[in-house]
Amino acid sequence: MKTVRIFLLSWFVMLGGVGWAQALDIVWMQVQHRQYGRGQEFNRLGFGLTDGGGRYLADGGAVRRVELLAPGGRPLSLSKLTFAADVEIFGTYDAKNSRWRYTRTWQPESWFSANIAAALTPGRYVLKVTAADGATAESTFVFKRRVKLPVIDAATFRITPDGSGGLLWRWNVPDELGALSLTHRMRARAAVDIYRGGRAVAYFSVILPVHMGFVFVPRRVVEALNRKGDRFIFKVALETRDKNNRTYSRPAVIKAKLPSSGD
Numbered sequence: 290m291k292t293v294r295i296f297l298l299s300w301f302v303m304l305g306g307v308g309w310a311q312a313l314d315i316v317w318m319q320v321q322h323r324q325y326g327r328g329q330e331f332n333r334l335g336f337g338l339t340d341g342g343g344r345y346l347a348d349g350g351a352v353r354r355v356e357l358l359a360p361g362g363r364p365l366s367l368s369k370l371t372f373a374a375d376v377e378i379f380g381t382y383d384a385k386n387s388r389w390r391y392t393r394t395w396q397p398e399s400w401f402s403a404n405i406a407a408a409l410t411p412g413r414y415v416l417k418v419t420a421a422d423g424a425t426a427e428s429t430f431v432f433k434r435r436v437k438l439p440v441i442d443a444a445t446f447r448i449t450p451d452g453s454g455g456l457l458w459r460w461n462v463p464d465e466l467g468a469l470s471l472t473h474r475m476r477a478r479a480a481v482d483i484y485r486g487g488r489a490v491a492y493f494s495v496i497l498p499v500h501m502g503f504v505f506v507p508r509r510v511v512e513a514l515n516r517k518g519d520r521f522i523f524k525v526a527l528e529t530r531d532k533n534n535r536t537y538s539r540p541a542v543i544k545a546k547l548p549s550s551g552d
Contacts, residue, residue: 318429326538327539335401336428338352338418351420355403359410366405374400376398379391379493389504389506414430438529440537443525455508470499476498477525485517491514491518524540
């Protein structure tokens with residue numbers, strides 16, 4: 290009986306290990322051309338991993354190996370893999386009902402990224418991830434084409450209280466977006482990196498149509514951001530909806546609490 294118990298215990302341990310290995314999930318993946326307001330351009334791999342409970346990984350050391358295969362199966366050279374984690378509030382503009390919608394609570398998220406040392410060719414890219422304990426995950430992403438998008442000019446940012454404790458953030462919309470929107474599906478992302486004591490602690494972003502050129506942040510969200518940080522970096526990204534292409538404005542920094550007429 291003792292031998293049987295040892296055998297069964299070993300079998301359950303093995304099953305547990307196999308189950309964990311199958312639970313590593315790539316919940317999102319992007320192969321993307323990026324251009325930044327200071328002129329830099331990169332081809333970037335980005336992805337997010339969750340465990341068996343659907344939780345984003347909290348430790349970048351959990352990943353042992355990352356491999357990205359180009360269309361046709363050729364392995365691509367990647368820069369050093371970076372890992373970041375924070376808590377986030379997300380917003381969207383509901384064009385059908387003309388309403389801004391925001392999540393009510395901070396949500397944890399983490400992500401991995403690396404630059405791709407090769408030009409991006411159209412086709413299916415395969416990502417293979419191996420965790421430190423041998424768990425594996427695989428995902429694919431289709432890169433369709435390179436599209437030249439304009440860069441939002443951060444010099445046109447105007448960040449002001451709205452009179453009720455909320456915040457209005459405006460910028461100039463580039464003229465060329467009018468013609469581009471006829472041939473490409475696009476969207477804008479207004480984002481704020483939130484720091485406290487010199488360390489990135491949180492992130493805020495809003496998805497909206499590219500032609501709008503402004504974001505309304507309600508008082509409760511402004512207060513939530515001010516409780517989190519003491520330094521805020523504003524930037525606006527434009528991207529094709531297929532995630533193939535993205536541009537970033539130069540950052541604009543507020544080194545104090547966000548302005549609010551409710552103060």
